[in-house]
Amino acid sequence: MKKLIWFMALIAMISNYAYGSCKNELELVFCNKKEAEKLLGHDDIMVHQWSQFDCDARLGKTGGNKRELVKFVTEQALDWTDAEKKAVSDAWQKLNRIVTAEGYNLPVPEEVKVMKTTMMEEGGAGGYTREDFIVLQSGLDKSDPKDVELLLAHELFHVLTRRCPAFRKDMYALIGFKIADKEFEFPADLADKRITNPDVNRFDSYATFNIQGKPTDCTMAIFSSKPYNGGSFFEYLTIGLLPVKDGKVVSENGKTKVYKLSDATDFFDKVGRNTDYVINPEEVLAENFSMAIFGGNDFKSMKLIESIREYLRNNSL
């Protein structure tokens, strides 16, 4: 009998591992190197957003172009090891268990694909997303399982906001951000210096901040303040608050007005103090979403975590 139970448990474990979780749960599908190369080679919105700085910084040289960069990105695909697959699967199963137990309603796709790269294409990031797939770094079997759980939930958030505008709008509202009727045009004087975040595909969110004593609508943008001169693009990140008015980014004499985050005296009152990763509302919320799922009840801005949990339980998506 013992043997039989053990055998049945083993079969259940293997089938879960190989085919993802059971129905009504979010299914994770591992892509091998060849499958990953195909998806990474897509000419998607991220490729369209890439600036000259993106090409230079990601290729590690000046004067690169998008065609070279797409090739470089696909060349970073790797095969999973069994140990890595198990680490990611374990975290995913735990995420599914929590979502079910807490009664969270997530606008999940039928399946989420996950692949592995060297991450050289993203400056050594831990993970990122495109379309409805997640790209992760290698060696996650050697990471703290808690970090893998938080990373997966963070990346899942980007997949959810990309596929469900209503979810995105509601979540952004929790930190005081609104979505404009149409995207702002990225300012011409910053276009070549834009640093593209593959997880942020739309330039249309804004919030009202207190700047120089006045309520000012601003969107958030990332760009480099200097030409590429080696190293990861993470070394060049400039986060700006760009005032917007009548659906346009404000400029003075052809130069875009840029405020620093510290110019907005109420910036952290809005986005909370649970994370320092405040480069965009999308990233602030991805961090808080993963904490709301996995994190317990000990956060500086507990109200934000509670409002996320309440929304996940009660939304009618």
Ligand SMILES: [Zn+2]
């Ligand atoms: Zn992210």
